[in-house]
Amino acid sequence: ETGVTQTPRHLVMGMTNKKSLKCEQHLGHNAMYWYKQSAKKPLELMFVYSLEERVENNSVPSRFSPECPNSSHLFLHLHTLQPEDSALYLCASSQDFGEAFFGQGTRLTVV
Amino acid sequence: QKEVEQNSGPLSVPEGAIASLNCTYSDRGSQSFFWYRQYSGKSPELIMSIYSNGDKEDGRFTAQLNKASQYVSLLIRDSQPSDSATYLCAVRQGAGGSYRPTFGRGTSLIVHP
Numbered sequence: 001e002t003g004v005t006q007t008p009r010h011l012v013m014g015m016t017n018k019k020s021l022k023c024e025q026h027l028g029h030n031a032m033y034w035y036k037q038s039a040k041k042p043l044e045l046m047f048v049y050s051l052e053e054r055v056e057n058n059s060v061p062s063r064f065s066p067e068c069p070n071s072s073h074l075f076l077h078l079h080t081l082q083p084e085d086s087a088l089y090l091c092a093s094s095q096d097f098g099e100a101f102f103g104q105g106t107r108l109t110v111v
Numbered sequence: 112q113k114e115v116e117q118n119s120g121p122l123s124v125p126e127g128a129i130a131s132l133n134c135t136y137s138d139r140g141s142q143s144f145f146w147y148r149q150y151s152g153k154s155p156e157l158i159m160s161i162y163s164n165g166d167k168e169d170g171r172f173t174a175q176l177n178k179a180s181q182y183v184s185l186l187i188r189d190s191q192p193s194d195s196a197t198y199l200c201a202v203r204q205g206a207g208g209s210y211r212p213t214f215g216r217g218t219s220l221i222v223h224p
Contacts, residue, residue, distance in 0.1 A: 041216070042217070045211045048211060056211060090155070098143065099145060099157055099160050100145075102156070103154060104153070105153075105154045
C-alpha cells in the first residue's frame with residue numbers, strides 16, 4: 001500500500017448509528033487532517049493532528065470524534081449524525097504542515 | 112476571516128489552448144501556495160506548490176506567484192480534454208501561523224476537443 005488509504009469508500013448510516021472512518025498513511029508524514037467536502041462548498045478543515053496530538057479543531061460538532069493512535073493512523077468516529085452531514089470526508093497527511101496528500105475519500109450518506 | 116477567492120467558472124478552452132486559472136488571497140502573511148486538481152467524484156491531487164515570487168514550471172503546468180498583488184495563478188499549456196477538472200487553490204501561512212491551508216472553492220475547467 002502506498003500513499004493515503006481511507007476505508008470505507010462508501011458508507012450509508014442511519015441517524016442513530018455509530019460508525020468509524022479509518023485513514024492510514026504510508027508516507028512517513030507527521031501531520032494528518034480530516035476535511036469535509038459538501039457540494040458547492042470549499043473544503044472545510046475539521047481536525048489537524050501533529051505527532052498524534054490534536055492541534056486544531058474547527059468548531060466541529062461533538063457528534064464527530066477524531067482519534068489518532070499513532071502518526072500513521074487516523075480515525076473519525078461518527079454518532080447520531082444528521083442528514084446535512086452527508087458529504088465526502090477526506091483524510092490527508094503532510095510533513096511539517098507542507099504539501100498535503102489526500103486519500104480517496106469516504107462518501108457518507110446519512111439517512 | 113482569511114479568504115482565498117477563485118472564479119468558479121466553468122472556464123471553457125479548446126484543446127491545445129492555454130488555460131489560465133487565477134486565485135487571490137487576503138492574508139499577506141501567507142507563505143505557501145498549492146494547486147490541486149480534483150476530478151469529479153475523486154479526491155484532490157497535488158499538482159504544484161510555490162513559495163517565492165515568480166514562475167515555477169513543471170511540464171505543461173506553470174505556477175505564478177505575486178505576493179505584492181496577493182495572487183497566484185496556474186497556466187496549463189497545450190490543454191487536453193483529460194485536464195477537464197476542478198482546480199483548487201490552497202494558501203497557508205508560514206511558520207507560526209495557522210496550521211491549515213485554506214482552500215478556495217475551485218475553478219471548473221472544461222477542455223473541449
